[in-house]
Amino acid sequence: MRRDVSVVEVVFRREDVVPSRAAGRACAAVDVLRAGTTVACALGAGAAEVWLFREVAAARAARESFAGEALLAGERGGVAPDGFDLGNSPADFTPARVGGRAVFFTTTNGTAALADLAGGSFVAFAALVNAGAVGRALAGRIERHGEDVLVACAGTKGRYSVEDAFCAGLIVRAILDRLPGRAVELADGARIALDFAGVRRDPARVLAEGDHGRTLTSLGLGRDLVACAEADSLDVVPILRLEPLRLVAG
Amino acid sequence: MRRDVSVVEVVFRREDVVPSRAAGRACAAVDVLRAGTTVACALGAGAAEVWLFREVAAARAARESFAGEALLAGERGGVAPDGFDLGNSPADFTPARVGGRAVFFTTTNGTAALADLAGGSFVAFAALVNAGAVGRALAGRIERHGEDVLVACAGTKGRYSVEDAFCAGLIVRAILDRLPGRAVELADGARIALDFAGVRRDPARVLAEGDHGRTLTSLGLGRDLVACAEADSLDVVPILRLEPLRLVAG
Numbered sequence: 001m002r003r004d005v006s007v008v009e010v011v012f013r014r015e016d017v018v019p020s021r022a023a024g025r026a027c028a029a030v031d032v033l034r035a036g037t038t039v040a041c042a043l044g045a046g047a048a049e050v051w052l053f054r055e056v057a058a059a060r061a062a063r064e065s066f067a068g069e070a071l072l073a074g075e076r077g078g079v080a081p082d083g084f085d086l087g088n089s090p091a092d093f094t095p096a097r098v099g100g101r102a103v104f105f106t107t108t109n110g111t112a113a114l115a116d117l118a119g120g121s122f123v124a125f126a127a128l129v130n131a132g133a134v135g136r137a138l139a140g141r142i143e144r145h146g147e148d149v150l151v152a153c154a155g156t157k158g159r160y161s162v163e164d165a166f167c168a169g170l171i172v173r174a175i176l177d178r179l180p181g182r183a184v185e186l187a188d189g190a191r192i193a194l195d196f197a198g199v200r201r202d203p204a205r206v207l208a209e210g211d212h213g214r215t216l217t218s219l220g221l222g223r224d225l226v227a228c229a230e231a232d233s234l235d236v237v238p239i240l241r242l243e244p245l246r247l248v249a250g
Numbered sequence: 251m252r253r254d255v256s257v258v259e260v261v262f263r264r265e266d267v268v269p270s271r272a273a274g275r276a277c278a279a280v281d282v283l284r285a286g287t288t289v290a291c292a293l294g295a296g297a298a299e300v301w302l303f304r305e306v307a308a309a310r311a312a313r314e315s316f317a318g319e320a321l322l323a324g325e326r327g328g329v330a331p332d333g334f335d336l337g338n339s340p341a342d343f344t345p346a347r348v349g350g351r352a353v354f355f356t357t358t359n360g361t362a363a364l365a366d367l368a369g370g371s372f373v374a375f376a377a378l379v380n381a382g383a384v385g386r387a388l389a390g391r392i393e394r395h396g397e398d399v400l401v402a403c404a405g406t407k408g409r410y411s412v413e414d415a416f417c418a419g420l421i422v423r424a425i426l427d428r429l430p431g432r433a434v435e436l437a438d439g440a441r442i443a444l445d446f447a448g449v450r451r452d453p454a455r456v457l458a459e460g461d462h463g464r465t466l467t468s469l470g471l472g473r474d475l476v477a478c479a480e481a482d483s484l485d486v487v488p489i490l491r492l493e494p495l496r497l498v499a500g
Binding site: 018019020021022039043044048049051052053054058059062064065066067068098101104111114115118119120121124125127137156203236237238240241242243244245246247248249250 | 270499
């Protein structure tokens with residue numbers, strides 16, 4: 001099934017993912033503010049694994065039934081819920097806090113973005129901090145398996161996010177940089193993202209301009225914007241593992 | 251997106267699943283001998299949830315890190331591995347043993363069959379014991395969402411299995427019975443399965459004839475064939491839940 005031309009596609013909000021176009025492709029979900037950054041920082045700091053939950057109650061219940069060393073993390077309205085060990089500030093996920101531990105993390109948008117891509121042959125979670133590493137991993141899938149690529153921005157509440165689009169552009173550029181001379185076809189969304197990232201050189205300014213970034217600043221979380229803007233500071237690629245599979249009575 | 255004609259497709263071994271044809275569809279993986287039967291019996295007997303693992307070691311490690319009431323189940327070469335609470339004999343999964351508990355269950359083929367369908371909008375795990383219930387659940391998806399349906403037999407080591415094909419036929423029949431007067435288009439595999447099930451009325455004989463059934467009989471597990479042949483004895487539909495999502499460093 002190795003093909004000579006692989007297509008790279010970008011969508012700017014998760015609602016635009018067509019399931020049949022994710023299936024069998026190498027995929028990345030992008031969520032710069034902040035879950036993608038936080039998860040990359042957690043795994044980069046040596047967390048054993050990260051489990052994502054949409055609901056606070058589900059994360060809490062899972063943490064309680066887990067016998068090992070684990071942390072409960074995430075936020076609602078900008079703050080960590082009662083009894084949580086950590087919020088959603090990437091810089092707090094240090095080796096001393098998370099090293100060797102499982103992290104039970106709640107994020108509605110990031111979890112949904114990854115679930116939409118579950119049919120992919122490879123699914124990574126991306127942010128600016130690891131955009132280059134994710135791009136190289138996707139290039140490796142193109143090189144070894146001739147797969148097509150789908151980069152799906154999470155977006156924010158059904159709308160586009162400048163920071164996710166910018167990150168998608170950096171991922172596309174990293175793919176192209178890794179595969180000089182190989183025929184890679186950019187779908188229109190990928191061309192838009194690549195050129196957008198090309199004219200917007202400063203990640204910190206992109207983050208500060210966007211709707212979501214301004215909201216975080218107004219909540220006093222400006223230091224998180226600084227952490228989320230550190231492009232290519234991490235070499236870690238968080239990868240979705242579909243095993244174990246959970247079955248319940250329907 | 252509700253369409254007036256839904257297509258029902260059957261494939262006779264999991265290797266024939268095309269990811270883009272599973273994506274966004276209502277799906278069922280069929281594994282009559284024995285994982286599909288055992289999981290239906292476990293949830294039918296009141297198990298809280300079943301977690302599927304390909305590897306014995308992974309199931310064991312997960313069981314150890316689980317603080318709640320849980321059981322380790324599965325087999326290799328027909329017998330339960332060291333330290334397991336249960337094997338893969340459906341009749342052993344009684345309310346007294348599994349009620350209210352999580353079951354950590356190893357099955358290579360069944361886990362792979364379900365993982366192949368992960369992009370589906372709805373994914374059930376089926377066997378003869380719950381073929382009718384699964385068919386009705388799939389019919390409900392057609393009725394409410396106008397989805398197409400994919401029934402994927404697990405098969406055995408890359409080959410077809412008569413018992414899975416027979417079960418797929420019963421599922422197709424249950425779908426049609428539930429939707430009289432509605433336009434359902436059967437793809438060719440679904441027609442083959444339906445007619446095969448129509449001429450083979452006796453599940454016990456189908457199970458006894460197949461390669462896998464004869465192997466189990468030769469291992470002294472003939473009583474499991476009896477349990478697996480009890481068509482429509484359970485009303486339970488084991489459903490794949492993609493949450494929580496597990497991320498690890500790649």
